Amino acid sequence: METHLHALVFLLTVILLSVSCARGKQYISAVGDPGMRRDGLRVAFEAWNFCNEVGQEAPGMGSPRAADCFDLSSSTLKHKVTEADNKLGVGKPFPGLPPGAISNADLYAAQKELYLGSLCEVEDKPNPWQFWMVMLKNGNYDTKSGLCPQNGKKVPPFSPGRFPCFGDGCMNQPILYHQPTELINGDTLRGSFNGTYDLGAEIGGGLGGISFYEVVWEKKVGAGSWVFSHKLKTSKKYPWLMLYLRADATKGFSGGYHYDTRGMLKILPESPNFKVKVTLDVKQGGGSKSQFYLLDIGSCWKNNGDPCDGDVLTDVTRYSEMIINPATPAWCSPKGLENCPPYHITPNDTKIYRNDTANFPYGAYHYYCAPGNAQFLEKPVSTCDPYSNPQAQEIVQLLPHPIWAEYGYPTKQGDGWVGDARTWELDVGGLSSRLYFYQDPGTTPARRIWTSIDMGTEIFVSDSEEVAEWNLSNFDVILT
Numbered sequence: 511m512e513t514h515l516h517a518l519v520f521l522l523t524v525i526l527l528s529v530s531c532a533r534g535k536q537y538i539s540a541v542g543d544p545g546m547r548r549d550g551l552r553v554a555f556e557a558w559n560f561c562n563e564v565g566q567e568a569p570g571m572g573s574p575r576a577a578d579c580f581d582l583s584s585s586t587l588k589h590k591v592t593e594a595d596n597k598l599g600v601g602k603p604f605p606g607l608p609p610g611a612i613s614n615a616d617l618y619a620a621q622k623e624l625y626l627g628s629l630c631e632v633e634d635k636p637n638p639w640q641f642w643m644v645m646l647k648n649g650n651y652d653t654k655s656g657l658c659p660q661n662g663k664k665v666p667p668f669s670p671g672r673f674p675c676f677g678d679g680c681m682n683q684p685i686l687y688h689q690p691t692e693l694i695n696g697d698t699l700r701g702s703f704n705g706t707y708d709l710g711a712e713i714g715g716g717l718g719g720i721s722f723y724e725v726v727w728e729k730k731v732g733a734g735s736w737v738f739s740h741k742l743k744t745s746k747k748y749p750w751l752m753l754y755l756r757a758d759a760t761k762g763f764s765g766g767y768h769y770d771t772r773g774m775l776k777i778l779p780e781s782p783n784f785k786v787k788v789t790l791d792v793k794q795g796g797g798s799k800s801q802f803y804l805l806d807i808g809s810c811w812k813n814n815g816d817p818c819d820g821d822v823l824t825d826v827t828r829y830s831e832m833i834i835n836p837a838t839p840a841w842c843s844p845k846g847l848e849n850c851p852p853y854h855i856t857p858n859d860t861k862i863y864r865n866d867t868a869n870f871p872y873g874a875y876h877y878y879c880a881p882g883n884a885q886f887l888e889k890p891v892s893t894c895d896p897y898s899n900p901q902a903q904e905i906v907q908l909l910p911h912p913i914w915a916e917y918g919y920p921t922k923q924g925d926g927w928v929g930d931a932r933t934w935e936l937d938v939g940g941l942s943s944r945l946y947f948y949q950d951p952g953t954t955p956a957r958r959i960w961t962s963i964d965m966g967t968e969i970f971v972s973d974s975e976e977v978a979e980w981n982l983s984n985f986d987v988i989l990t
């Protein structure tokens with residue numbers, strides 16, 4: 511009897527939790543909270559230095575990992591993460607922390623993410639899930655610090671000049687303020703993370719001259735989607751900043767990580783069988799260098815097609831991004847073939863080589879760069895920055911263009927940009943199945959399983975103080 515009851519409860523759970531209804535049609539969502547509609551929110555925060563590590567904690571802030579997770583019942587919020595948990599930093603033990611990680615800021619942060627994940631975890635089928643992830647990254651690199659490896663290889667310090675850095679401490683972690691989610695006027699839930707990289711700055715005294723980031727989440731109880739409202743501001747000392755909302759894998763290596771992560775993707779989407787739905791309202795663009803990613807998908811596989819295993823010398827992070835800032839030019843051109851992938855594949859699976867100037871869609875590609883550890887690259891080629899990830903990376907950056915129409919992507923400059931708020935239903939799986947990614951000749955094509963789907967902006971080295979502001983809601987990953 512009890513077994514039958516369990517089976518019945520299990521069956522009901524499967525039906526209720528993994529199948530949601532959209533316009534009367536049933537579909538399976540890959541994310542824990544399809545469409546961001548669950549009142550009991552799960553959101554976390556992480557900050558990265560240039561090579562996606564911590565390096566050193568900011569004074570008094572603890573390890574730059576935090577979370578806001580709660581359940582709502584009869585108008586009461588039951589928070590699952592305390593402010594003491596959020597302030598945990600090197601030297602302070604917590605359940606599950608391996609002894610070797612207690613005094614190493616990088617290892618500690620990775621373990622803290624797992625710990626916060628254990629507090630936030632929601633049981634679900636086929637897998638439990640933990641949280642949406644707010645990711646903040648500082649693009650300063652102190653080349654004299656020797657902190658970042660080169661394509662995964664440890665290298666000695668080198669002369670400055672190539673990367674922004676104002677001097678000692680330019681790779682610091684930010685100040686983080688957390689407003690825990692609260693119920694306002696009995697019907698609205700709201701909370702936030704904000705702060706600055708400028709240690710010692712008073713953000714209450716105005717933002718002139720300093721960097722700033724903020725994510726506010728808000729929702730009407732029992733109705734609609736959470737709205738995540740983002741703001742990112744650069745400054746002279748911090749001219750290159752990134753802020754994303756990520757749906758990461760609930761275990762394994764998410765895009766850009768080389769250690770176990772926690773996240774929202776209870777099922778990992780695989781090309782070509784998934785779509786992404788999201789509402790984006792860009793209020794301020796962040797200047798001409800703001801590479802606003804309508805979507806950034808990230809994964810990891812080796813050049814021989816094998817899945818990554820944490821060996822940073824052979825693992826390669828793979829990214830593809832659609833940049834919707836109309837100020838972003840196509841560096842890929844008949845005269846700049848090194849910035850184009852070797853070929854483009856049309857929806858009807860025709861290959862067009864980049865030297866086919868009559869047919870190659872140059873305007874559809876901002877920039878392509880190949881993994882720095884690939885051995886059989888087609889020349890001319892541009893290799894990706896070897897320092898900004900823990901391992902080699904490959905990046906395919908797209909621009910709005912008519913050839914993407916088939917996949918529901920932006921087809922012209924300005925689509926989805928300031929004043930053109932939209933709900934997108936992007937055939938990310940279809941498009942990503944036809945993008946060029948490098949592989950060693952004669953090897954079995956990698957399975958394109960995406961461990962991160964992110965949205966937000968990367969304000970690239972800017973001369974002036976730039977501000978980007980946008981709202982994101984209704985995020986879903988739909989398996990097709």
Ligand SMILES: *[C@@H]1O[C@H](CO)[C@@H](O)[C@H](O)[C@H]1NC(C)=O
Pocket residue numbers: 687688689702703704705713714724
């Ligand atoms: C940052 O968040 C805090 C609450 O945690 C709030 O009091 C403050 O006004 C925010 N700062 C700015 C500049 O918005």
Ligand SMILES: *[C@@H]1O[C@H](CO)[C@@H](O)[C@H](O)[C@H]1NC(C)=O
Pocket residue numbers: 726727728737738739791981
């Ligand atoms: C964006 O989010 C902010 C904060 O939740 C909200 O005040 C604002 O009305 C939102 N804007 C739109 C257009 O939804």
Ligand SMILES: *[C@@H]1O[C@H](CO)[C@@H](O)[C@H](O)[C@H]1NC(C)=O
Pocket residue numbers: 856857858860
């Ligand atoms: C495939 O599409 C291209 C244009 O995108 C077109 O020129 C070509 O004729 C098509 N080929 C087939 C076999 O349909």
Ligand SMILES: *[C@@H]1O[C@H](CO)[C@@H](O)[C@H](O)[C@H]1NC(C)=O
Pocket residue numbers: 863865866888
């Ligand atoms: C164009 O590139 C392809 C692939 O690299 C090559 O096989 C072909 O010979 C090139 N065509 C011309 C006209 O250079």
